[in-house]
Amino acid sequence: MREVAKVPISSDAYSIYIHQSGQSSTRVFALDYGDKMRIYDISGSLKSVRNWSSKVRCIAVGDIDGEGKDAVVGGVGKRVLVVDHKGKPMWKIELESTVIACDAKDVDGDDAAEVAVALQNKRVILWNDDKDALFSRRIDGNIADVWLEDITEDQDLEVVVADRQGNVTILTSSGYELKRLRLGTSLSVFGVLTFGKRKLFVSGSREKELTIWDIDGNHLSTIELTGRPKALATGVADDVSDTSYLVVSTDDRRLSFWEIVSSTRAAPNERKTLQKIESTKTTLYRRAIKCGNCGAPALPEAKRCDSCGAVLEPLAEYKIDEFIKESILSITEKHRRIKLNDLDRILRRTLPRPASYNLRRSLQSMIESKDIEGYLERNVFIRTSKKPKRVGLISKEKISEIPRVLKDMLKGTDRIEIDRMSVGTGVPKSILRQTLLILLADGQVEGYFHDSYFVLNKKQNVTDFIRRMSDEIVELSQ
Numbered sequence: 001m002r003e004v005a006k007v008p009i010s011s012d013a014y015s016i017y018i019h020q021s022g023q024s025s026t027r028v029f030a031l032d033y034g035d036k037m038r039i040y041d042i043s044g045s046l047k048s049v050r051n052w053s054s055k056v057r058c059i060a061v062g063d064i065d066g067e068g069k070d071a072v073v074g075g076v077g078k079r080v081l082v083v084d085h086k087g088k089p090m091w092k093i094e095l096e097s098t099v100i101a102c103d104a105k106d107v108d109g110d111d112a113a114e115v116a117v118a119l120q121n122k123r124v125i126l127w128n129d130d131k132d133a134l135f136s137r138r139i140d141g142n143i144a145d146v147w148l149e150d151i152t153e154d155q156d157l158e159v160v161v162a163d164r165q166g167n168v169t170i171l172t173s174s175g176y177e178l179k180r181l182r183l184g185t186s187l188s189v190f191g192v193l194t195f196g197k198r199k200l201f202v203s204g205s206r207e208k209e210l211t212i213w214d215i216d217g218n219h220l221s222t223i224e225l226t227g228r229p230k231a232l233a234t235g236v237a238d239d240v241s242d243t244s245y246l247v248v249s250t251d252d253r254r255l256s257f258w259e260i261v262s263s264t265r266a267a268p269n270e271r272k273t274l275q276k277i278e279s280t281k282t283t284l285y286r287r288a289i290k291c292g293n294c295g296a297p298a299l300p301e302a303k304r305c306d307s308c309g310a311v312l313e314p315l316a317e318y319k320i321d322e323f324i325k326e327s328i329l330s331i332t333e334k335h336r337r338i339k340l341n342d343l344d345r346i347l348r349r350t351l352p353r354p355a356s357y358n359l360r361r362s363l364q365s366m367i368e369s370k371d372i373e374g375y376l377e378r379n380v381f382i383r384t385s386k387k388p389k390r391v392g393l394i395s396k397e398k399i400s401e402i403p404r405v406l407k408d409m410l411k412g413t414d415r416i417e418i419d420r421m422s423v424g425t426g427v428p429k430s431i432l433r434q435t436l437l438i439l440l441a442d443g444q445v446e447g448y449f450h451d452s453y454f455v456l457n458k459k460q461n462v463t464d465f466i467r468r469m470s471d472e473i474v475e476l477s478q
Contacts, residue, residue, distance in 0.1 A: 001223060005044025005257040010034055013249035014054075018042075018235030019061040021070060026235060028247050029072075030255060031059050042235070042245050044257040056081075062104030062113030064090060064129055066341040066379050073115055075099025080117055080127075091131060097121035105148040107134075107157040107173045109358035110344035111379040114173070116159055118146040124161055126173060130345050135175030137299075141165045145190040151178075151215075152278045153197050155358040162190035168201065168217075170277065173356045176284045176300060178277050181217035191234040193244045196264025199274070202246065204229035210248065215266075215273045227252035285320055285355060294458075320355050323449075324362055327351070329372060330437040336383040343381060346441040350449075398426040399474055406466045414447075414456040427473060435472045444468050 011034030020026050027047070028040040037052035037059070056074040064071040069085045078098055082091035097119040107114040112129035118139075119125070124146055126134045141163030151158045151170055158178065159171040166184045171177055183190075186205045193200040193212065200220065204210045210223040210232070227250030235245040246258040266274060284300045293310035305312055327350040331343060338346075344359050363381055366372040373385035405424040409416055418436075422429045436454050439445040445465050446457035456465060 001221070002259045002261075003256060004042075004259055005255075006226070007040070007044045007046070007255040007257070009038070009249070009253050009255055011036070012230055012251065012253060013038075013255060014231050015056075015058045016231045016233040016247050016249060016255075017059050017061055018233045018245055018247060019070070020235055021063075026237075026245070027061075028233065028257075029059055029061060030231075030247075030249065031056060040247075040255070040257075042257065044255070057099055058102045060102045060104040060115070062106070062115075063111065064104065064113050064115070066110060066112030066129065066339065068379075071104075071113075073102050073104045075102050075117060080115065082115070091115075093127075093131065095119060095125075097123065100143060101145045103146055103148045105157055107148060108344055108356075109155060109360035109362070110340040111360070112341035112344075114148070114157075116146050116148050118143040118161065122163075124159065124171070124175075126159055126175070128345070128348070129341050132345075132348070134173060135171075137171065137175045139163060139169060141167055144187050147190075147192050149192045149194065149199070151192075151199055152274065152281055154278070155361050156356040160192055162187055162203070164188065166203070172281060172284065176281075178280050178284070179273075181213075181215070183213050183217055184211065189229045189232045189248070191232050191246070193234055193246070193260060193262075194236050195242055195244060195262040197274070198262060198264055198266045198270065200262070202232065202234065204232065204248070208250075210246075212260075215270050218269075223258070225250050225256065226254055281356070320351075320357065321362070323351065324355070324357055325366060325371060326433070327437050327441070328362065328366065330434045331441045332372070332374070332381065332383045333434075334438060334442070338381055340376075340379050340381060349443065350437050350440045395426075399470065401425045402427070402470045402473060403466050406469065407462075410456075410462055410466075414458070414460075415450075416454045416456075418452055418454060431473065431476060435469060435476060438476075439468055439472055444472075 011032040013030040013032045015031040017029045026042045030038045033054050035054050037050045039048045040046055056076050058075045060073040061070050064082055071082050071084045071090055074081050078095045080093040084090050099117050100120055101118040103116045104113040115127045117125050122139050125136045128134055139161050144162045144164045147160040148157045149160055161169045164187055166182050166187045168181050170179045183203045187203045189204045191202045193202055199215055201213045202210050206228055208225045208228055212220045214220055230249045230251055232248040237243050242261055242264050244260045246260055248256050294308040296305055296307035298305055298312055302312055327347050331346050340359055374381055374383040402425050405421055418429055418432050422432055445468055446460045447455050
């Protein structure tokens with residue numbers, strides 16, 4: 001550990017954020033009670049000072065719209081605010097409790113940053129870049145901080161929540177719990193230290209020191225400070241670096257800039273724990289549930305639906321990667337040049353349950369395996385393959401049977417058995433699934449996949465659904 005700089009400040013800094021950007025050098029943002037936002041480089045040199053209200057409780061910086069421009073995220077009372085690089089408001093979300101911590105990073109590989117916030121009432125929320133809540137979950141203790149980090153090294157970021165009693169909870173980006181550990185008996189500041197595949201935690205409380213812990217909560221080392229920690233932030237030089245940055249403010253009005261060097265290889269016990277977390281993540285997504293009664297999403301560990309109280313039955317094992325591939329093929333058949341964040345937004349409508357994935361990685365894998373022809377141009381995917389000729393694929397007689405079969409299947413139920421519909425109409429299952437995926441992606445119908453069924457949402461008009469289904473199959477067959 002090496003202290004790079006110790007910088008005196010005129011007012012206590014209560015929120016710090018380290019931001020790395022491919023287009024600029026690493027910057028350190030510090031909010032203080034003097035109503036200033038001070039921006040430093042990683043060596044502690046002050047680069048700029050802006051007037052900034054101390055009513056802003058936390059700060060995070062990220063490219064929210066995926067256009068290559070950083071925006072500032074802040075929690076102000078019971079609101080989340082996002083302003084663009086010119087200071088123009090982008091988001092203003094009203095909440096039921098005070099925002100106490102926030103983070104902003106690209107969770108799902110669409111080049112647009114998601115926003116995580118922690119509230120005073122112990123709730124954690126993760127929003128997609130279009131302000132759609134990917135999950136909302138309550139934590140047992142009073143929350144101290146929330147971080148977005150790739151703990152499992154699969155490019156799908158996890159949500160790491162630390163509470164003031166020293167507990168740390170690692171969640172998937174869909175809110176599923178992966179692991180809990182304990183860092184002492186109290187905690188006021190918290191951060192994640194990344195060294196390649198190795199993940200460590202740093203925390204502080206009322207003592208003039210910080211403690212570094214491994215992924216199991218074992219004490220590794222201590223950093224002596226000149227005062228009690230008020231806020232901290234961490235960052236990395238690059239994705240495979242053995243150096244992590246640490247910036248901490250102390251109650252003697254100082255900012256300390258540190259470099260911490262470590263092996264990028266986890267110790268044997270750490271590797272075992274990380275492998276267990278990865279295995280738990282895979283298992284949870286195979287058991288991920290939507291309520292078969294009302295369609296509401298539910299956590300895999302839950303026994304009853306929070307919305308309607310029905311007993312939850314796990315879905316049969318389903319490979320989410322295969323569903324994502326099928327959805328991407330269907331969506332890009334119709335939208336052959338599409339921004340990644342738009343593709344992500346559409347893709348989420350088609351998923352049969354909350355899921356964790358990395359869109360850029362999925363596309364690159366599909367391109368390399370020749371499952372799809374196209375290329376990525378910055379934040380845009382361009383599909384280059386010719387549209388398949390479908391003339392004569394489905395006869396008029398088969399299409400004419402669709403309304404009758406659908407009406408019969410939907411009598412007294414909201415479920416369509418795709419295999420049975422294929423037998424009744426003669427339309428291949430692949431075409432039926434593609435039709436439903438396209439309709440879902442375009443927002444023309446409301447529903448979700450459940451095993452081999454497609455379930456209509458309660459507010460979906462059945463007559464309108466049958467008409468749209470028939471029309472889309474006609475279009476696909478032409």
